[in-house]
Amino acid sequence: MTDTVSNATTGMRTSQRMLAHAWAFKEMKFALGVFLFLIVLAAVGPVIIPASAIDMNVGLRFLPPIFFEGGQWPHIFGTDQLGRDLFLRSLIGLRNALMLSVVAVICMFVLGCGLGIYAGYKGGWIDTVIMRITDVQMSIPVIILAITVLGMSRPTPFSIIMVLVIASWPVYARVARSVALAEKEKEHIRAARIIGAGDLRIMLRHMAPQILPPIAFVAVLDIARMMIFEAIFGFIGIGIQPPTPTFGTIISSGTQYLLNSWWITVAPGVLLAVTLTSLNLVGGVLERSRNHVLQGGR
Amino acid sequence: MRSGAPQGASEHLLLGPFYRLIGMAFAIEFFVRRILQGAVIVFLVSFVIFALLRVVSGDPVRIILGPMASSAAIEETAEQLGLRDPIPIQYGRFVAGVVQGDFGHSFIRGVQGGSTGGSQDSEGLDTDNRAPVFDLIMTALPYTAILAGGGVFLALLIALPIGIFAGRNSGRWPDRFALYVSSLFISLPNIWIGVVLIFLFSTKAGWLPAIGYEGLAYAILPAIVIAIEISPVLIRAISVSVSDNLRAPYFALGLVRGLSSNYMFRAHVLRNSAVPLMNLFGAQVIGMLLGGLFVVEYIFSYPGIGLLTINAIFQRDFPIVQAISILAAVALVLINMFVDFFSSLIDRRLKF
Numbered sequence: 222m223t224d225t226v227s228n229a230t231t232g233m234r235t236s237q238r239m240l241a242h243a244w245a246f247k248e249m250k251f252a253l254g255v256f257l258f259l260i261v262l263a264a265v266g267p268v269i270i271p272a273s274a275i276d277m278n279v280g281l282r283f284l285p286p287i288f289f290e291g292g293q294w295p296h297i298f299g300t301d302q303l304g305r306d307l308f309l310r311s312l313i314g315l316r317n318a319l320m321l322s323v324v325a326v327i328c329m330f331v332l333g334c335g336l337g338i339y340a341g342y343k344g345g346w347i348d349t350v351i352m353r354i355t356d357v358q359m360s361i362p363v364i365i366l367a368i369t370v371l372g373m374s375r376p377t378p379f380s381i382i383m384v385l386v387i388a389s390w391p392v393y394a395r396v397a398r399s400v401a402l403a404e405k406e407k408e409h410i411r412a413a414r415i416i417g418a419g420d421l422r423i424m425l426r427h428m429a430p431q432i433l434p435p436i437a438f439v440a441v442l443d444i445a446r447m448m449i450f451e452a453i454f455g456f457i458g459i460g461i462q463p464p465t466p467t468f469g470t471i472i473s474s475g476t477q478y479l480l481n482s483w484w485i486t487v488a489p490g491v492l493l494a495v496t497l498t499s500l501n502l503v504g505g506v507l508e509r510s511r512n513h514v515l516q517g518g519r
Numbered sequence: 520m521r522s523g524a525p526q527g528a529s530e531h532l533l534l535g536p537f538y539r540l541i542g543m544a545f546a547i548e549f550f551v552r553r554i555l556q557g558a559v560i561v562f563l564v565s566f567v568i569f570a571l572l573r574v575v576s577g578d579p580v581r582i583i584l585g586p587m588a589s590s591a592a593i594e595e596t597a598e599q600l601g602l603r604d605p606i607p608i609q610y611g612r613f614v615a616g617v618v619q620g621d622f623g624h625s626f627i628r629g630v631q632g633g634s635t636g637g638s639q640d641s642e643g644l645d646t647d648n649r650a651p652v653f654d655l656i657m658t659a660l661p662y663t664a665i666l667a668g669g670g671v672f673l674a675l676l677i678a679l680p681i682g683i684f685a686g687r688n689s690g691r692w693p694d695r696f697a698l699y700v701s702s703l704f705i706s707l708p709n710i711w712i713g714v715v716l717i718f719l720f721s722t723k724a725g726w727l728p729a730i731g732y733e734g735l736a737y738a739i740l741p742a743i744v745i746a747i748e749i750s751p752v753l754i755r756a757i758s759v760s761v762s763d764n765l766r767a768p769y770f771a772l773g774l775v776r777g778l779s780s781n782y783m784f785r786a787h788v789l790r791n792s793a794v795p796l797m798n799l800f801g802a803q804v805i806g807m808l809l810g811g812l813f814v815v816e817y818i819f820s821y822p823g824i825g826l827l828t829i830n831a832i833f834q835r836d837f838p839i840v841q842a843i844s845i846l847a848a849v850a851l852v853l854i855n856m857f858v859d860f861f862s863s864l865i866d867r868r869l870k871f
Contacts, residue, residue, distance in 0.1 A: 228666040248698070357563045359806070360848040364813040365568070365840065373577050449708045453814055456710040457829070472711055479718050486718070490711035497706030505702050505755075512759070 235514060236434030243510035252502035259496050263307035263319060266312040270295060278304035283482045298488040302420070302478055310466035311489040315496060317461060318468060321378055322447035325385040325436055330440050332386060333393025334433060338424050340394065341401025352398070355391035363450070365387040371459035378461060381454060396439065400432045435515065445500040452493065468493050549860065557852035564848040565617075565841065572837050573602075579835035583626050600626070613841065622652040623838040625831075652842045655827060663823030665738050666816070667808055670745025676744060678753035681869050685754070686761025686792075687784075697758050701751035709811060712820040713744045718840075730820045741819045748811045751805055756799045760792040794862045801858035809847060 243249050281304040287297050298307035340351040367384050374380075404410060405428065413427050448468075454460035455469015463470055468489055475485030580597045581588075593746060599602050601612065616623055628650045685697035720740060721729035728737050765788060773783040816825030824843060831839035 249694070346704070353559075355562075356560050357567065359558055360564045360851050361567065361844065362806075362809050362813065364810055365828065365832060365844060366571075368829065369568075369577055369840070372833055373575055386663055445706065452708045453710055457814075457817065468708075469710065472714060476714055479722050483718050485806070486714050490708065490715065493708060493711065494703075494706050497708070498703055501702040501706050502698070505698050508755075509672055509698075 234400065234430075236437075239434065240509045240515045242505050242513055246506045246510075248502055249506045252499040255497040256496070256503065259315065259492075259499065260319065263312050263316040267309060267316065270306065270309045270312070277304070280304065283478070286353070286483075286484050286488055289484075298492075299482075299484045301485045302474065302482070305390060307471070307488055310471055311468070311492045314466045314468045314471060314489065315492060317378075317465065318448045318451045318493075319444075319496075321451055321461075322385075322422055322444045323381060325382045325389075325447050326440050326443050328382065329386045329390040329443070330393055333390035334397040334429070334436070336390070337394035337397025338401045338428055338432060341398040341421070342405050342424055342428065348398070351394065355394050358387070358391045361388075364453075367450075367454060368457065368459055371454065375462055376454070376459050381451065381460065385450060389443065389447075393436070393439070396436050397432055400436070401428060404428050427447070435511050438504050438511055442501060442504035445497045445504065448493070448500075449499060546860070548694045550856070553852075553856045553859075557849075557856065560852055561845060561848045565614075565845045566610060568763065568844040569613065569837075569841055570606055572835075572840060573606055577835055578602075579626050579837060582835050617773040617842075617845065620653075622656075624649040624651055625655060625839055626836045627831075627834050628655060628839075629834070652838045655839060656842060656846070659704040659822060659827045661825045662732055662738075662821065663812060663816070663825065665735070665743065666741055666821060666823055667812060669738055669742035670749065670808065671804075672813070673742055673746035673752055674750040677750045678757055682754045682757025683757075683761055683789075685758035687765065689758075689762040689765075694758065697754050701754045705719065707747055709744050709748050710813050710818060712747055713741070713815060716740050716743060717819075732822050735818075737821070741815045741821050744818075744844070745808065745811050745816050747806050752803055752807065753796070756796055757792065760795040761788060764791050797858050798861050801855040805851060805854050809851075810835050 243306040252432070278300075281293070281296070281300050282302060284293055284296050284304075285291050286299040286307075287294065289299075296306050296308065298311060301307055301310070336351050340348040363384075366388055370384050371380060410423060410427055413423050418427070451460060452468040452472070455467040455471075456473045458473075460469050461467050471489045472486050475482070475489075476488075478485055542831055578593075578597075580593045580600070580602065584593060584596060594603075601609055604612075613623070626649070653853055660736075681693075681697050681700055684693045717729040717740065720727045727739055728734075729740055731737060764846045765784075770783055770788065773787065774780060812823065813825035813829055815821070817829050820826065827839060828843050830836075831843075
């Protein structure tokens with residue numbers, strides 16, 4: 222009983238309890254640590270590694286990773302078919318993938334949650350129209366949309382982000398709408414309306430802070446999902462174009478040399494998988510904490 | 520949530536048939552309503568794809584006739600295919616065909632199989648020699664069905680034990696184990712794990728074939744990739760719903776009435792836990808499966824719907840892309856409809 226009262230009266234309580242609960246997991250600290258380390262590595266690595274990601278070096282072709290026989294410093298991941306350092310290329314790929322995914326997730330979060338809250342709060346025909354658009358959007362497979370749009374002209378980071386946002390905002394809209402529907406009947410919203418607060422103010426100041434934190438974990442998981450999409454796009458050839466390295470293009474180019482130079486495909490993938498695992502662990506723990514807190518746990 | 524007949528009402532001595540009739544009426548109303556909604560969605564999806572292909576994509580005639588064709592020949596072929604008409608008119612013609620069960624002919628693929636792109640006579644092209652889209656889809660569909668079925672089967676094989684074990688031991692090590700496994704599996708990009716599996720089991724060990732399709736063995740590696748992709752979602756859903764049910768009042772009540780914990784689990788918890796799982800299949804898993812199939816079939820050159828679609832989009836083979844988008848939308852709508860219907864049958868607390 223006290224729980225509902227405290228929820229209604231204090232704004233940020235739920236999200237604070239959620240974070241506190243999540244922080245108690247040792248997995249959370251570990252995963253967050255790994256992720257931050259990788260971010261620093263992706264930001265600093267390309268600057269300090271004494272190699273070029275683009276220039277070819279025929280003498281150093283097909284060097285295996287440093288832990289294997291024939292490996293050479295500083296080529297930790299070895300080199301590819303053109304003698305370029307794979308570790309450096311992977312880090313640049315990681316940096317680009319991270320930036321692209323974070324921007325895409327922020328855009329889809331703002332767009333989706335905005336429209337979702339608006340639909341849930343307004344109701345009526347606005348609600349119907351927005352929800353039918355999400356129905357239609359969710360029935361179009363991402364890959365069909367992506368190849369149709371990106372396969373035509375030379376894909377740019379902007380167009381890739383646009384495709385990802387268009388394909389993924391409906392999920393946020395759905396979730397935000399369903400929470401907004403329940404939220405708008407609560408007393409503090411009705412009270413605000415009686416005082417004379419405008420629609421925009423109610424949605425931004427009173428509803429958004431209540432609604433958004435519990436669905437923030439979806440955004441964390443989605444950063445990882447967008448990075449996978451970015452890699453898939455690169456693999457199919459509709460991602461950021463060469464010579465800029467991306468995980469997808471590196472992995473795809475390595476498939477031709479799989480038998481003798483497996484590391485061209487494997488090594489960048491390991492870096493990507495480690496990054497994604499740390500992100501997904503953070504998201505997974507946040508999700509658990511959300512469920513725990515929303516179910517009235519301490 | 521509509522309240523239908525009271526629980527157990529259909530067993531009522533006198534009013535039983537009456538309540539059953541009401542139930543039937545609800546079921547019919549449910550299906551009519553959902554089919555109408557679904558038809559609108561499918562119509563809109565097909566129009567969006569149709570327009571998108573024509574507005575954003577390049578000119579397919581260039582690909583049909585090849586780079587050497589004269590611009591006069593290109594215009595003539597485009598006229599012949601109706602590609603120069605306004606989009607609403609083209610769409611009307613397309614819908615009229617679909618309603619009669621005619622999805623049109625591929626722009627590129629010949630009846631004999633194989634692509635005829637770029638090799639055609641610049642005199643124009645012979646409609647009879649191009650493969651009907653319907654036939655192409657029907658040829659590819661069984662392969663995709665095998666792959667999808669195998670992938671879901673393997674995913675359940677992984678997810679059920681891990682998920683149920685985690686749900687029964689909420690907060691203890693099996694729960695954490697489930698978190699680790701699902702976080703790891705969801706972090707293995709399908710393009711990468713696919714290539715790695717090809718490297719390990721096919722190139723290196725030579726145990727399994729990987730590229731193309733000449734027998735059931737060719738479906739094993741792609742199905743594993745699909746299973747890795749969708750099992751994390753299943754693990755999560757199963758463990759959450761099992762542990763929720765174990766905490767529900769009815770479980771404690773059953774124990775108080777002297778039923779064993781194992782009996783309660785087998786008889787009630789598993790059954791009730793199946794509902795969120797089915798909803799998940801409608802909402803998320805089918806979508807993931809669809810996306811996964813496109814990519815996985817592309818990696819393994821597996822001759823299913825996904826490969827057909829990806830090649831068709833790259834070749835601007837509009838009729839194939841249109842037909843497959845429609846079928847995908849229809850499948851999603853139907854599956855969601857049946858999922859909602861059957862979850863209300865399994866769990867009597869939900870009324871549709």
